[in-house]
Amino acid sequence: MKHLSEDDLVLYYYGERVPGVSAEEHLGSCAACRTSLESLRQTLDAMNSLAVPEPVENYETRVWQRVYPAIEAVEIRRRRWFDWMFGQRKWVLAGAMALIVMGAFMAGRISQKSQLKVAALSGQVRERILMVAVGEHLERSQMILIELANNETKGLVDISEQQVLAEDLVNENRLYRQVALKSGDKSVSNLLDELERVLLDIAHSPSKLDSAEFDDIRRRIEAEGILFKIRVVGSNLKARERGRVRQGQSKSL
Amino acid sequence: MEQSDATAVAQVRAGNPDAFRVLVERHSRHVFRLTFRMTGNEHDAEDMVQETFLRAYRQLHRFDGRASFGTWVYRIATNCSLDLIRARKRREVQQPQVADEEGKEMAAAAVANDPTPERLAYSGELQELLRAALEQLSPMERTAFVLRHYEGMCIEDISRALGVHAGAAKHSVFRAVQKLRRALEPVMGPAK
């Protein structure tokens, strides 16, 4: 007769399924295995007497008092970010962007009135809105990447805040990339394509990284040369934007 | 009427951070017990309680409500503590702690001198021995054991919580039990 292994007995003790045998039946008829189980039970039952200190009175309130300031700090950071993302200017841009996107993708499927509105935006205005919006998007992305690249924390690095922001940016990024593709702006759409991969990497990695894992993320950011490319494309966009402003000024003179 | 966890979660998400208080107050004791067993000392356990709730707050948008809030937050507490004891082990490898070894031997010797169950039950020696026994487990073994033994989680749920295969979770529990039996031999006698 094959006896139960120690592992089988552990499973039995915890009420887990013991594969391949009826442990109950075997134990009923085998004194040796019953003795083994008893010996195992003594050890594991002894583990129950590991004392856990009883927390002080009002413990719950005290935890809250300690957690609250940190939560407030998270909120303040988020609000600042939100204000920046969705400041008034951004709303105007977002509205215009939505029209452009609709024009690009849904032509024929939207009412004639809306199509007229889209058509009313001249090619120049459309390009300008895209440039400004993408420029701001790049700046925000750059901020997160720089924050990560320059992090000097020793030991575990918590990137959960940057991850929340990266997730938002991924969605935004998709939209701009599609528009840039449609309008044939290759340098911008290529950059956004690369940026999207890096942002996804950040959003999907574990939120607490040990130094090796963190270095890995940092290396990926550096390997893509993404920060450099953002600066180049960003300053090109700015130069184009400045060019337009100057044109506009000389016209109005 | 007592507010449900789901209601509190919805309120926090709707922009009311104060609603998080209900969740902290309701679950903090359980989280403390879990983090204490995982880390083995009060100071680290306290740190992990705070870290757990802060992480839960930041990641609340990822909570999908499939499990209860309690289950979700205990899972966060487990992973926070696992991160900590992993980091602690790495530090120990860099600078081994002799004091720990000595303490363990002394405790075992004291217990072996007079191992009557009555005297042992809540004695400092036994506590020292149990703590030392848990310290010998690898981070993964300790986590799997704490979840199986103290939290009453089944192997399947443990594997999900830790993101490993069920076989790996099971193996960690087995290894943990083997090591604990060996460590407690001075009191319990050899495994039969």
Ligand SMILES: [Zn+2]
């Ligand atoms: Zn047998």
